[in-house]
Amino acid sequence: MSRTTGKRIAILALHLESNRFAPPVGRAEFEEKVLLYGDAILADSACGHPRQGGTITGFIDAMNDTGPWTPVPIIVADGGAAGPITQDFYGELEDDMRRRLQAAMPLDGVYFGQHGAAVSTEDPDPDGAMFAMARDVVGPAIPVISTLDLHANVSETMIQATDLLIAYRTNPHVDQYERGVEAAGAMREMLDGLRPVTAFLRLPLVAPQVCQLTASGPYGAVIEHGQTLIDDEVMNISILGGFTYGDTPHNGMAFLVAARRDIARARSVCRDLAEQIWAQHERFTPNLTPLNSCIAGALDRANNPALPAAIIADVADNPGGGGRGNTVWLLEKLHRAGAKGVVLGVFNDAALAAEAHAKGIGASFEAHFNRAEDDPHSAAFRANATIRHLSDGKMVGRDPGSRAGMAIDLGPTAVLQVGTVTVVVISIRQQCIDPGYFENFGVSVADARTVVVKSRGHFRAGFRPYFSPGQVIECDAPGLTSPNLANFEWTGFARPIYPLDPETTWSPPDW
Ligand SMILES: [Zn+2]
Known part of the structure; x- marks a missing residue:
């Protein structure tokens, strides 16, 4: 059971994977899936067969198991995979979240159970906007952690506004609960003073979704190799295939390596993993x-x-x-x-x-x-x-x-x-x-x-x-x-990008 003493941690989420080519969605579509306010989030998580995603339940369970805390449930909005969120409903959600966060201050931490591939009818990066809103409310010193789907498209704003992003490592996604548990462990370390540093790289590679399975193939192999590099210093490695149909400027396979202190080590691991994928980028073509x-x-x-x-x-x-x-x-x-x-x-x-x-x-x-x-x-x-x-x-x-x-x-x-x-x-x-x-x-x-x-x-x-x-x-x-990317009219990607532009080149940054 949740404790009524200890650190106050806000819980919120926009969980939406937006296909830019699909019809927009607003409040009605979220209400049909999951739209929970305040204590209803905790009740759903504890009910045995929750409607919200496993990351949030894993986070709450693990926080309960590791000491006193006070959960501060804000809003969980899960629209599954759909079209863009209407800017009107996004604005309503963000305003409501901001009001509830402000009313809940002082907070000691913020946990997001985000998907990370939302677009709105006007904004290619509502996830970044939402993280920035939370950062604005709690200030620079309070830990802000989010879990992400393996199909998240990671923007610079998402990285800058948070302290740590933790992505699923399996596709099909059978580790959602475990990643929520991992986020709780990181939150505990941060409540004790840790401030992780993250190295971030994005490849000009929109891998067709059918090429992002993790049980076999180059993508799964590099994720698995990354996990062998976790140690006292390297705390998380997230390699996100991304969601092609978001069609945003921040599409592209993303590599995030979080270290407890040593940014040079994080960068070295990050660059190595990205180079391993790029060396075989021509394997990311579907076989339909x-x-x-x-x-x-x-x-x-x-x-x-x-x-x-x-x-x-x-x-x-x-x-x-x-x-x-x-x-x-x-x-x-x-x-x-x-x-x-x-x-x-x-x-x-x-x-x-x-x-x-x-x-x-x-x-x-x-x-x-x-x-x-x-x-x-x-x-x-x-x-x-x-x-x-x-x-x-x-x-x-x-x-x-x-x-x-x-x-x-x-x-x-x-x-x-x-x-x-x-x-x-x-x-x-x-x-x-x-x-x-x-x-x-x-x-x-x-x-x-x-x-x-x-x-x-x-x-x-x-x-x-x-x-x-x-x-x-x-x-x-x-x-x-x-998965035939030639079937769509792409307008958002930063070009050139593989496989749409077969001659795309990439070289690692001079860190
Ligand atoms: Zn996914």
Whole structure:
């Protein structure tokens, strides 16, 4: 339990990964996900299946375990992955946070559970603005620490306004809780007087999101190597792949090395790690399977039981990267091909789910997908369907998985049999993280020949018990999160940048 004595530490967060090409989001979208004020933050964290991210829960638990303190919960706003935050709602949030921080003074520390890849409709760096606001309120002497997602885009303002930034080291993100615990340990050291120093480098490299897995490949190897360099002096190494679709001037793989005292040591480690990545930057190119080959493969598996089952990631329509979760390229072609044993989820269409709930289990009707969708990628699709299962869509994330133990709300959910394809239709946009997104609704993953998920990579941890990495297919379909960077009109990046500008060069700074 939290203590009512000891140092006063503010807790707040804007947790948003903004795809600049996706529709803007305001208060309504945050309320649908997570928007907690004051004591509701502590109540959610202690409830067993919290809605807010694991970093904040890890931070609170570890502070509770390591001595007296007084948590000062401010605001936690988590919009997941979506479009830019409207400048109006951002301004409201920042003003409210500032007022609450001022009212809570004197504070001894500030902890942010930030994502770190937000953009607003007017500002490419609202995370930096928010950190600077907190620094302005508490002054230069009070520790300000933030955890960050591995897909954060790190700006100079974010570095200058904080004392320490700690990023996830896994993708899928299965270490969020541990990074919150680490932030609490650092906070304790800082309350005892430590002032860490950070070396920071950014490479001109926007690695496509599918090239940022940590279980294998150059990115994971350098993160792992970095961890062998942690010692009494080097306290944290964060290597952030970044979020390409933010399209900001501070995009690019970021290297942060925090040392307890020795900035020269931090710089030397930072430069070495950045050089190791740059030496192999040409490996950061996606290896996607063409859409038609994905359909042919599904037919082969349907017709030949000797072939292993496979999972197709619809990486270009990943709600975890701001995708709408409702493109029909795969659905329409698999349906037309009549590929048997295909299950597909989770498809975001609140109007269709509501219609299915009104008709009831067993009813057949003409399902009209995307009747209320404007995005040009999300074309309409009509087909005869039978309603197999209905649910309120409330569940708990499974272990292993990047939402293990967390409360998940898919909104009213319907399982539709659309020809040979079984589709899980949800009402609150999000990516498909683990087999529970099918099995909780009576759809067997074990019996499927082909599973299609609306996810870029986070499904890999949860579905690992069914599918080894060799059974994963990344599909090259159109969409808001296509790893084909040539599909977008980039305006924010500092150019040249790899792989958009193949001749990009980089040399380390003369520190
Ligand atoms: Zn991420």
